[in-house]
Every structure is written in C-alpha cells, then in structure tokens.
Amino acid sequence: MKKGRDSGFEAILFVIPALSFYLLFVITPWISAISFSFFNWDGIGSAVWNGFKNYSEVFHDPEQINSIKHSVVLIGFFSVVPVTLGLILANLISNLRATSLIGRISRVIIFLPQVLPLIAVGIAWKLMYASQGVINQFLRNVGLEESTRGWLGDFNFALPAIGFVGIWLGSGLCLLLFNSGIQKIDQHLFEAVQIDGGGRIRAFISVTLPSLRPEIRFASTITMIAALSGFDLVYVMTSGGPGGATLVPGLEVFRLAFAYHRFGQACALAVVLSLITFLFILLVNRLLKDI
Amino acid sequence: MIKIESALSKSFLILMVLFTILPVFAIFNLSLQPATALSTGISFSRNLNFHNYLDAWRMGNFGQLYLNSLGISLVIVPIATCFAVLGGFGFYYFNFRNKKYLFNFFLLGMTLPYEAIVIPLYYGLNSLGILNTSWSVILPLLGGFMPFGIFWMRSYFSSLPNELAEAASIDGASSFQILLKIILPISKSAILSLSIFYYIWSWNHFILSMILIQDATRRTVTTGLTAFVGQYSQNLPLLCAGTMTVIAPTILFFIIFQRHTVKGILDGAVK
Numbered sequence: 421m422k423k424g425r426d427s428g429f430e431a432i433l434f435v436i437p438a439l440s441f442y443l444l445f446v447i448t449p450w451i452s453a454i455s456f457s458f459f460n461w462d463g464i465g466s467a468v469w470n471g472f473k474n475y476s477e478v479f480h481d482p483e484q485i486n487s488i489k490h491s492v493v494l495i496g497f498f499s500v501v502p503v504t505l506g507l508i509l510a511n512l513i514s515n516l517r518a519t520s521l522i523g524r525i526s527r528v529i530i531f532l533p534q535v536l537p538l539i540a541v542g543i544a545w546k547l548m549y550a551s552q553g554v555i556n557q558f559l560r561n562v563g564l565e566e567s568t569r570g571w572l573g574d575f576n577f578a579l580p581a582i583g584f585v586g587i588w589l590g591s592g593l594c595l596l597l598f599n600s601g602i603q604k605i606d607q608h609l610f611e612a613v614q615i616d617g618g619g620r621i622r623a624f625i626s627v628t629l630p631s632l633r634p635e636i637r638f639a640s641t642i643t644m645i646a647a648l649s650g651f652d653l654v655y656v657m658t659s660g661g662p663g664g665a666t667l668v669p670g671l672e673v674f675r676l677a678f679a680y681h682r683f684g685q686a687c688a689l690a691v692v693l694s695l696i697t698f699l700f701i702l703l704v705n706r707l708l709k710d711i
Numbered sequence: 712m713i714k715i716e717s718a719l720s721k722s723f724l725i726l727m728v729l730f731t732i733l734p735v736f737a738i739f740n741l742s743l744q745p746a747t748a749l750s751t752g753i754s755f756s757r758n759l760n761f762h763n764y765l766d767a768w769r770m771g772n773f774g775q776l777y778l779n780s781l782g783i784s785l786v787i788v789p790i791a792t793c794f795a796v797l798g799g800f801g802f803y804y805f806n807f808r809n810k811k812y813l814f815n816f817f818l819l820g821m822t823l824p825y826e827a828i829v830i831p832l833y834y835g836l837n838s839l840g841i842l843n844t845s846w847s848v849i850l851p852l853l854g855g856f857m858p859f860g861i862f863w864m865r866s867y868f869s870s871l872p873n874e875l876a877e878a879a880s881i882d883g884a885s886s887f888q889i890l891l892k893i894i895l896p897i898s899k900s901a902i903l904s905l906s907i908f909y910y911i912w913s914w915n916h917f918i919l920s921m922i923l924i925q926d927a928t929r930r931t932v933t934t935g936l937t938a939f940v941g942q943y944s945q946n947l948p949l950l951c952a953g954t955m956t957v958i959a960p961t962i963l964f965f966i967i968f969q970r971h972t973v974k975g976i977l978d979g980a981v982k
Contacts, residue, residue, distance in 0.1 A: 434801030445854030537915035670826035
C-alpha cells in the first residue's frame with residue numbers, strides 16, 4: 421500500500437464526525453442502560469443496587485420470558501419463511517428477465533413494504549384482520565365461513581397473525597435479492613450440471629444455493645433485525661394483547677419503564693434483547709459463511 | 712415448454728404483486744367510502760368520497776405534523792450523508808491499527824435496537840434540556856444512521872477500481888482532494904441512494920419520537936398518526952385517509968427515485 425494511506429491520524433479525521441455521534445447517542449446510552457440494569461429505580465427516588473436480580477427476573481417473570489419466546493416465534497415468520505419462500509419463488513421466476521416491463525414494474529411494487537412506515541403497515545393489517553375485514557371477507561367468499569374470526573383478538577391466532585405481516589414484509593425483498601443474485605450466476609455452472617445429467621433440483625442444491633450465500637446472509641440479517649425489533653407493528657396492532665399473547669421484548673421494555681416505572685428492570689430486558697439480537701445475527705453470519 | 716414456463720413465472724410474479732399491494736389497496740379503497748362505512752372489506756361503490764382527505768388533514772393537524780417531520784429529515788439527511796461519506800472513505804482509503812475492530816464496532820450498531828437505548832436517552836436528553844424538541848429525535852437518529860451509512864459507502868468505494876486513487880496520490884493530491892475530485896464525482900448514485908434511505912427512515916421512524924416528544928404540536932407524522940387513529944377509531948374511512956396522507960410522500964418519493972433504491976439495494980448491499 422502507498423505511504424500516504426498508512427496515516428492513522430488522517431484516517432481518524434475522516435471517521436471522527438460519524439464516530440462521535442455514534443458514541444454519544446448510541447453507545448453511551450447503551451452503556452448506561454447496562455449500568456441502570458443493575459439497579460432498582462422507579463424513575464424518581466434514588467436507585468438501589470440490585471446485583472444480577474433484574475437479570476434473573478427477566479428469565480423468571482412470565483411476561484418477560486414470554487415476550488422473548490414470542491420474538492423467537494416471530495423470527496420464524498419474519499425471517500425463515502420469507503427466505504425459504506424467496507428462494508423457491510426466485511428459482512421459479514429465474515427465467516424471467518428483470519428488464520422486461522412486467523419485471524420492472526413488479527420489482528418496484530414488491531419492494532414497497534420496505535419503504536412504508538411500520539405504523540401504517542400495522543394500521544392497514546389491523547383493518548385487514550378485523551371481523552368485517554378483507555381476510556374474513558375472502559374466507560366467507562370461498563365458503564370458509566366457520567374459519568372467520570377477529571384474528572387479533574384471538575388468543576391463539578394473534579401472534580401468528582402478526583407473524584404473517586412479517587411474511588408480507590420480508591418475502592418480496594428476499595425474492596428480489598435472490599432473483600438478482602441468480603442473474604449473476606455463471607450460466608456455465610448450470611450447463612455443467614445438465615451435462616452431468618442433473619435435474620433442476622440438483623442444479624438448485626449444488627449451484628444456486630452456494631452461489632446465493634451472500635444474498636441469503638444479507639436477507640436473513642435484515643429480516644431478523646426486523647423480527648426482533650417488532651415494537652412499531654405490535655404497538656399499533658395489539659399493544660401486546662390479548663392477555664399478553666403478542667408481547668414482544670421491545671414493547672415490554674416500554675411497559676416496564678413507562679407503565680410500571682421499573683426502569684432498572686426495563687434496562688435489564690433491553691440489554692438481554694440487544695444481546696439476543698447480536699447473537700442471532702452472529703450465528704446466522706457464521707453459519708452461512710462456509711457451508 | 713419455454714412458453715408455459717414463462718407464463719407460469721409471470722403468474723407467480725403477478726400473484727406476489729397482488730399480495731403485496733392488497734393491504735395498501737384495502738386502506739385506499741376504504742379511505743374513499745362515506746364516513747358511515749362499517750365494513751373494512753373491499754367494496755366498489757360508485758360515489759367516491761375524497762372529502763375524507765380534507766377532513767383528516769384538518770382534524771389530524773397533518774400540516775403541522777408534515778412540517779415537523781420534514782424539518783427533522785431536512786436536518787438529518789445532509790448531515791448523516793456527509794458523515795457517512797467521510798467515514799466510509801476513511802475506512803476505504805487508509806490503513807491503520809485496529810481498523811478492523813473499529814469497523815466491527817460500527818457494525819455492532821446495526822444490531823442494537825432503538826428500544827434498548829431509548830430509556831437512557833430519555834434521561835440524558837432531559838438533562839441536556841432538549842427533551843420534547845426535534846433535537847431529541849435528530850441527534851440519536853444521526854448516531855444510529857452511521858453504522859449502515861459507513862458500511863454502505865465503504866462497500867461502494869471498495870468496488871471502484873483502485874488505480875484511480877493510486878494515480879492521484881502519486882500526483883501529490885491530498886486525501887481530501889482525492890475524495891472530493893476523484894471519488895465523489897463517480898459515487899453520485901451510491902450517495903443519492905443512501906440519502907434516499909436516510910430520508911425514508913427518518914420520515915418513517917416511530918419509537919424515538921413517540922417516547923421522546925410528548926408535546927402534541929411537535930410530534931412527527933408517525934406519532935401524530937397513531938394519536939389520530941386512537942382518537943377516530945370509530946370513523947374508519949377517516950382513519951384510512953389519515954394513514955394514506957402519511958404514506959403518500961414516501962410512496963411518491965420511492966417511485967420517483969426507484970432506480971436508485973431498488974437497484975441500489977440489489978446491486979450494492981451484497982458485496
């Protein structure tokens with residue numbers, strides 16, 4: 421490398437504006453969340469040292485541990501299903517050129533969920549799920565009258581119903597990512613499989629999947645982050661109800677702090693949430709690095 | 712055979728498009744119904760009612776909300792884009808000790824949910840005396856936007872041919888001149904994509920403004936919308952008109968710049 425490029429001092433000058441905002445407004449609050457998490461504090465009086473008790477409470481309080489379980493379920497809906505569905509669909513439409521008119525228009529529309537505010541997405545889906553909403557209207561029209569219900573008010577269906585919105589949010593992005601990934605694959609690889617007498621499934625497993633590894637990694641990361649920070653959607657769709665069936669950690673942090681005034685406890689859950697997010701992302705990236 | 716396959720993939724694609732557009736179409740459809748509409752299903756009545764939009768705009772005070780959110784975005788977008796370009800260039804152009812660790816330290820920020828830092832922010836910003844002002848959303852978002860921006864710009868710069876910067880540095884150009892005169896002119900599209908993302912994310916952001924701005928006159932569009940929806944939960948068409956009012960600028964912006972967003976993500980994010 422050239423000499424001028426080895427200047428650590430100069431490099432810092434370029435990085436420092438970004439670094440200072442990042443340190444001041446993301447890392448510092450996160451570190452103080454960690455230190456808050458070892459105290460009992462109602463937000464007004466003085467804080468009392470509480471050791472690791474808030475952390476053991478995270479795993480013993482049914483409300484908190486359930487919220488964590490729910491977010492793991494949501495990862496299935498927000499991440500696993502869209503990535504799988506995206507792979508299948510992208511493979512099915514791989515022969516359709518992206519430059520054709522229908523290809524161009526559809527990729528704009530399919531990308532749309534990524535740019536809508538989740539609050540509006542939640543409002544729209546809440547109406548879709550209402551007892552007189554589009555989902556039940558559809559079920560009635562195809563003769564499944566007895567399957568209609570108020571989806572978000574149903575203890576068993578509320579969480580999957582929110583999860584389904586995750587499928588709606590993520591599948592299009594995965595489809596587009598994988599589709600553009602497939603276009604970049606060297607056609608000779610597919611021909612080689614054909615010469616060997618391999619069919620489409622062989623080609624998918626031995627060529628498409630390994631070549632799409634970076635896209636799969638990126639898609640899983642993005643969708644997992646969305647799954648674990650489900651605050652906006654849940655807040656506007658159910659507020660955690662019915663009976664806590666859709667509580668997620670982000671919302672529970674908010675409730676612990678501003679409804680129950682247990683700030684130390686809220687911070688302990690917040691720290692656990694960020695560790696879980698970090699571990700899942702790390703795991704996915706490690707797993708997909710060298711298959 | 713080819714024809715059948717092509718028709719099949721087209722129909723899959725169309726199905727996916729319909730599925731994607733359905734909820735948006737449903738609220739748009741409902742927003743045109745008379746205020747007495749009780750069903751939230753899709754209906755095709757003839758007398759469309761655009762009055763809901765005027766009512767929603769007035770009753771939800773959306774003019775004020777628009778101004779508040781626009782103000783926040785107008786501060787965030789140029790500053791965040793500028794810092795991300797500088798930082799991304801720093802990581803691309805220089806070698807220094809612990810560079811990899813510092814970069815990973817930035818990446819860590821992408822996994823930190825805002826929910827995890829909002830409580831300390833509440834107290835920290837309160838002691839700075841800027842709670843309840845636009846700054847309480849602007850400053851944390853600037854910090855929170857840095858990890859993606861640096862990641863994005865660095866991976867774009869790294870895809871440029873190395874010889875460009877090499878040649879200029881042999882000619883004795885300073886690193887800042889290299890960024891300004893050589894790198895920037897050929898990076899316009901990546902920078903534009905990044906600023907569009909920043910605009911959309913800052914306009915759509917919810918949790919920070921909900922907790923950090925309690926003052927109703929200083930709310931952003933998203934927090935204002937949830938308050939509006941809570942207040943008029945009985946008047947569904949009105950509520951849908953309000954929702955459409957909030958998402959319309961994002962959709963328009965996205966369609967105008969779709970070349971830079973969709974293509975940007977598809978080509979740029981995975982390197």
